[in-house]
Amino acid sequence: MAKEMRAANYSEFGGPEKVKVSSMEVPELKEGEVLIRVKAAGVNPVDAVIREGYYKDMMPHSLPVIPGWDVSGVVEERGHAARRFEVGDEVYAYARRPEVKWGTFAEYIVIPDSYLARKPKNISHDEAAGIPLAGLTAYQSLYGAGNLQEGQRVLIIGASGGVGSFGIQLAKIKGAEVVGVASDKNHAYMRELGADHTIDYKNQHIGQAAKEIYPDGVDLIFDCTSGESLQQGLMALKPSGKLVSILNQGEGIDPGIDFQWVFVEPNVRQLDHLRELAEAGKLKVQVSQTYPLTEAAEALKQIHTLHTTGKIVVVP
Ligand SMILES: NC(=O)c1ccc[n+]([C@@H]2O[C@H](COP(=O)([O-])OP(=O)(O)OC[C@H]3O[C@@H](n4cnc5c(N)ncnc54)[C@H](OP(=O)(O)O)[C@@H]3O)[C@@H](O)[C@H]2O)c1
Secondary structure, three states, rough: OOOEEEEEEEOOOHHHHHHHEEEEEEOOOOOOOOEEEEEEEEOOOHHHHOOOOOOOOOOOOOEEOOOOOEEEEEEEEOOOOOOOOOOOOOEEEOOOOOOEEEOOOOOOEEHHHHEEOOOOOOOHHHHHHHHHHHHHHHHHHHHHHHHOOOOOEEEOOOOOOOOHHHHEEEEEHHOOOEEEEEOHHHHHHHHHHHHEEEOOOOOOOOOHHHHHHOOOOEEEEHHHHHHHHHHHHHOOOOEEEEEOOOOOOEEEEEEEEEEEEEEOOOOHHHHHHHHHHHHOOOOOOOOOEEEEHHHHHHHHHHOOOOOOEEEEEOOO
């Protein structure tokens, strides 16, 4: 008999009012897939952007859509040949599939086991659910595209949010010097994560302030906001420096700048590395708020402000 689950979902694109919580059928388990009982789902700005229909012509969608791409949970059932994990194992995943349809704001998700990594043992499901998308984004931007090296200086614009919080910690793990940019209320938080210096984008010119700290400039700018903040920050980039953005795809960027745009990819090898860092106590997750599934629309409203500190999660 088909299994039912409670899930947040929307049948039309639009604002948070389109999101309802209702009963849906759990999809049939196919070859290579596992059924995960969701313990917590991380919330990311992209979940709200997708709901608004922004990606509808760029990625295949199938309505109704269950939002959410981050999950921490427990393996409940395994399909044919899905043997990487045992029933009962605690796992986490960046669950972005080629089609936008089955998300993690639900009691269950069916997903190929190739997306799953073992959850860090020493942290809660709420914390683990905050890692995959944002942690992988920072990892792929700093260690991949940015090729950050020990002793280098990195300016992280938007450093107190989901991605930036992991950015500060991963840069410090590499032995880099970090300047974090966010509003004043988040400066103590960024320093706790390891930022050596902080800049308040509301009251300081980012580029000038960074040049005061490092007159020769920074080796890498990791841009998590784009717009005016990025333009200001560019003033502090060394001539030989690199710019990595997760928002700007090149618009208004001087072609002479060594620039790369990153769009985060699922990667279990990197999720395993993030787990090791979390278990070694080197990577922390600050969950600033937990929402029950019935308040999924509220969680999406909050994440859409682009002023969340650390991570927020939805718990079914
Ligand atoms: N390309 C990709 O693969 C990818 C992956 C993940 C995220 N993203 C995008 O990257 C952005 C950041 O994601 P997130 O999850 O880290 O978001 P978030 O958790 O909302 O964090 C936003 C951060 O930006 C800061 N901020 C807001 N306005 C700013 C401004 N004008 N100048 C400088 N800093 C500002 C916030 O600090 P205050 O709260 O102090 O203002 C906060 O530190 C989002 O737009 C998201 O959609 C892209």
